[in-house]
Structures are given as structure tokens and as C-alpha cells.
Amino acid sequence: MVVMSATALMGACCASAQGAPTISEPLPDLNVPEQQWGDDRKYVILHKAGVSVTEAEADFGFCWRFLPHGVQRRSPSFVPWRRGEATRPVSYDGGAYGLVGAAIGAIIQGPLERSIRQSRLYACMLPRGYARYRTSEDVWGRLNDDENPQKSIRLQALIAAGPVPPTARMEP
Amino acid sequence: MKRLTRYAAIAACLWLASGVAQAKVDPGVRLITAGEPVVVAQDKALAILRIQSPSSMLSAFLMRIPSSDELSAYETAKHVAYNKAGKKAGAFESFVFDYQGVPNLYELPVKKAMVRGAMVALVVAELPPGDYILYGQGFSSFLHECMCFGTVGFTLRAGQATDLGTLLIDKGSEQSSIPELTAVSGLGRIGRMDYELFAVGLRLVRPGDIAVPGLDAAKIAPAQFHAIGPFVEANATLATRLAPVAGVLRYDGGRVIDIASGREALAN
Numbered sequence: 001m002v003v004m005s006a007t008a009l010m011g012a013c014c015a016s017a018q019g020a021p022t023i024s025e026p027l028p029d030l031n032v033p034e035q036q037w038g039d040d041r042k043y044v045i046l047h048k049a050g051v052s053v054t055e056a057e058a059d060f061g062f063c064w065r066f067l068p069h070g071v072q073r074r075s076p077s078f079v080p081w082r083r084g085e086a087t088r089p090v091s092y093d094g095g096a097y098g099l100v101g102a103a104i105g106a107i108i109q110g111p112l113e114r115s116i117r118q119s120r121l122y123a124c125m126l127p128r129g130y131a132r133y134r135t136s137e138d139v140w141g142r143l144n145d146d147e148n149p150q151k152s153i154r155l156q157a158l159i160a161a162g163p164v165p166p167t168a169r170m171e172p
Numbered sequence: 173m174k175r176l177t178r179y180a181a182i183a184a185c186l187w188l189a190s191g192v193a194q195a196k197v198d199p200g201v202r203l204i205t206a207g208e209p210v211v212v213a214q215d216k217a218l219a220i221l222r223i224q225s226p227s228s229m230l231s232a233f234l235m236r237i238p239s240s241d242e243l244s245a246y247e248t249a250k251h252v253a254y255n256k257a258g259k260k261a262g263a264f265e266s267f268v269f270d271y272q273g274v275p276n277l278y279e280l281p282v283k284k285a286m287v288r289g290a291m292v293a294l295v296v297a298e299l300p301p302g303d304y305i306l307y308g309q310g311f312s313s314f315l316h317e318c319m320c321f322g323t324v325g326f327t328l329r330a331g332q333a334t335d336l337g338t339l340l341i342d343k344g345s346e347q348s349s350i351p352e353l354t355a356v357s358g359l360g361r362i363g364r365m366d367y368e369l370f371a372v373g374l375r376l377v378r379p380g381d382i383a384v385p386g387l388d389a390a391k392i393a394p395a396q397f398h399a400i401g402p403f404v405e406a407n408a409t410l411a412t413r414l415a416p417v418a419g420v421l422r423y424d425g426g427r428v429i430d431i432a433s434g435r436e437a438l439a440n
Contacts, residue, residue: 075310
């Protein structure tokens with residue numbers, strides 16, 4: 001796959017990219033053929049005309065805090081307001097449903113987790129003026145590395161502040 | 173609403189699979205039932221909330237801001253549980269435990285309404301007095317979505333009935349016919365992925381709203397709302413924001429604005 005370096009993208013972009021941190025991670029080629037586009041609800045990149053990389057990085061950084069999710073809280077219970085409570089991990093191991101439950105859990109885990117994650121991201125980013133553009137599952141995966149959120153935030157900020165993506169824009 | 177039933181089943185299965193035991197604690201809320209005399213106890217607050225929703229399964233979730241003593245008790249209990257867990261506990265910050273203390277998250281379900289109208293249910297709840305936040309929306313005791321990106325706060329006073337108006341709930345994926353939900357509905361397919369994202373709004377009390385049977389209207393005070401800035405709640409499925417509320421809450425992009433003060437309600 002052809003890649004464009006982050007530095008090159010910043011150079012190709014505009015004044016809005018000035019002041020951005022220099023990173024060495026290559027950006028994926030955003031010119032993804034239509035037949036490779038993934039589910040339009042989940043596999044997208046975000047772009048905002050006129051935003052600077054610094055602003056975009058601040059927006060992504062803020063919204064990233066809201067992406068982790070755990071087992072749903074129940075009522076009655078205690079919310080330690082402003083103290084930051086640990087996320088109660090969701091288990092897809094099937095619990096009392098044994099191997100069948102575990103098999104079903106393994107199948108639904110990825111899609112469920114991605115839709116929840118993207119829903120939370122959209123709720124935070126779309127009101128800030130970002131628009132969704134289609135991409136492939138592969139590109140999306142390279143831009144959403146849960147093991148390295150700082151890298152993901154930087155790369156997505158560079159894309160958001162860069163040229164308008166060449167793929168189809170989705171509304172909203 | 174088959175889809176909602178499925179969500180509830182999935183949520184229950186995942187929750188059971190997590191091995192979490194539901195704490196047997198005093199719920200802290202008492203819902204007034206149809207035909208029951210309405211008396212405002214001097215040490216309790218009475219909250220009046222109408223809910224207009226597409227399903228009788230839905231609920232409003234209110235969170236009482238805990239006192240410093242309550243937070244200290246929680247922290248102490250967490251340390252005790254952490255020490256008891258030993259090496260398997262992992263990092264303290266990520267340690268989860270079942271707190272059995274006084275709750276501060278309360279569910280007001282349509283199903284337990286005092287009055288059920290054609291479109292709107294009237295829920296009357298006896299609660300501890302305090303400062304509250306319209307925290308989220310859910311069903312069957314599960315918090316489905318938090319109002320994490322902006323909501324409202326209010327005070328419930330002891331010995332007083334407070335009218336919170338009407339909570340408006342509709343499907344987020346479709347353009348709602350409820351005017352207050354215009355800005356937070358019509359999301360199309362992204363509002364209906366594996367889980368339905370509900371559009372939620374609040375209409376302040378107005379003449380002609382369903383009244384509480386047997387309670388003198390003169391003794392009911394309308395809630396005084398203010399804006400609440402973003403807050404992180406990982407233990408819910410989805411996150412959204414309350415629709416703008418006339419005279420109370422508006423948004424400037426992602427910023428939450430308290431209309432009365434003209435100031436931004438900062439992140440919590």
C-alpha cells in the first residue's frame with residue numbers, strides 16, 4: 001500500500017498544519033478504492049475544514065477519554081462523581097453459557113465494541129464540526145491503535161487538518 | 173419494541189457474564205404508585221418527572237452529587253477491598269469492586285409511573301434531598317447512555333416537591349417530530365448500529381402538563397436548572413448529550429453553555 005509520510009501530508013496541507021508535532025509514523029494512503037470501503041457506520045476518517053493540527057489533536061485527545069466503556073452501571077448504585085471510577089471490563093466469554101456462549105461472544109465482540117466506540121467518538125467529534133469520510137477497515141485499524149492512543153490521536157489529527165479526503169463524505 | 177428487548181437481553185447476558193453481583197442495598201428512591209396518597213416527608217424530597225418515550229421500558233437516571241463524606245467512605249471501602257484482593261488486584265486505579273454503600277444513582281422508570289397518559293407517563297419519586305444531575309437514560313435498571321457531553325443539574329430540597337418537567341426520548345436515528353429533539357435526532361444509520369442511540373431532551377413544566385393527583389399545585393416548585401459540563405462515564409454503553417433546553421442549556425460546538433450565566437460549563 002502506498003503511504004504518505006506525516007511530514008509530507010502536513011506540507012501538502014496548508015498553513016493549518018504549521019506548528020504540528022513532527023512524527024515519524026507513516027500515514028496510510030487515504031485514496032482507498034470504493035470496493036475496499038468498509039461499513040460506512042464504523043470505518044471512516046474525520047476531517048474538518050480549516051482546523052489546525054493542534055486544535056484537532058486537542059479535540060481528539062479530549063474525546064478519546066470517552067471511548068473506553070465497561071459493563072453498564074445499574075441502579076441503585078454509587079457514582080463516585082469526579083473521582084474517576086475504574087472501567088468494569090465487559091466479558092464476552094459466555095459466562096454460564098459455556099463453549100457456545102464463548103463462541104458467540106467471540107463473534108459479536110469485535111463488531112459490538114467497534115460500534116460502541118464509534119458511536120461515542122461521533123457524539124463527541126461531530127458537534128465539533130468534523131465530517132465523516134469513508135475508508136477501509138484496514139486503514140481504520142491502522143489509525144485506531146488502542147495500544148498507542150497518542151499515536152492514533154496524532155495521526156487522526158493530521159488527517160483531520162489535512163486535505164479533504166478523496167473518498168465519499170457521509171452525512172451526518 | 174423488539175430491538176429494545178434484545179438490547180436488554182444482551183445487556184443482562186453481558187452483565188451476568190461479568191460475574192458482577194447486584195448489591196442488595198436500600199435503593200434510596202421510593203416511587204409513588206397510583207392511588208397512593210402523596211405526602212411530602214420533611215426529610216425527603218419529592219421529584220416529579222413526566223417521561224414521553226417510544227417505549228414503556230425506558231427510564232430516566234438521576235445522579236445525586238455525593239458529599240465529601242460519601243466519597244471518603246467509598247475510597248476507604250475501595251482500599252479495604254483492594255488490600256483484601258492481594259496481588260491479583262492489579263493496579264489500584266483499575267481495580268473494580270462492588271460497593272455496598274449508600275447509592276446515589278436512581279432510576280425513574282416509565283413502567284412504575286404514578287399516572288400513565290396516552291403519550292406521557294408521570295413518575296413521582298421520593299428521594300434524598302441534594303444536588304442532582306440528569307445523568308442518563310436506560311432500561312430495566314441498566315444505564316444505557318449517559319448525558320456525558322452536556323446535561324443539566326438541579327436541587328431537590330427536603331420537604332419540597334420539585335417539578336422537573338418532561339423528559340423527552342425518541343429514536344436518535346430518525347428525525348424526531350418533537351421540536352426539542354431536532355438537534356439531536358436524525359442521525360440515520362450511525363444512530364442505529366448494534367445499539368440504538370436515543371435522543372433525549374427536557375421540556376420545562378408548562379400549564380396543562382399532567383398533574384400529580386392529590387398534591388396541591390401551589391406546593392410544587394419548578395426545578396431551577398443549570399448546565400453541567402462533560403463528564404466521563406465508562407460504565408454505560410453509549411454516550412450522548414442532552415438536547416438544548418430553552419433558557420438553560422445550549423452548545424457552541426462541543427462547548428456546553430449555561431444560558432443564564434452566559435458561561436461555559438467546564439468538563440468535570
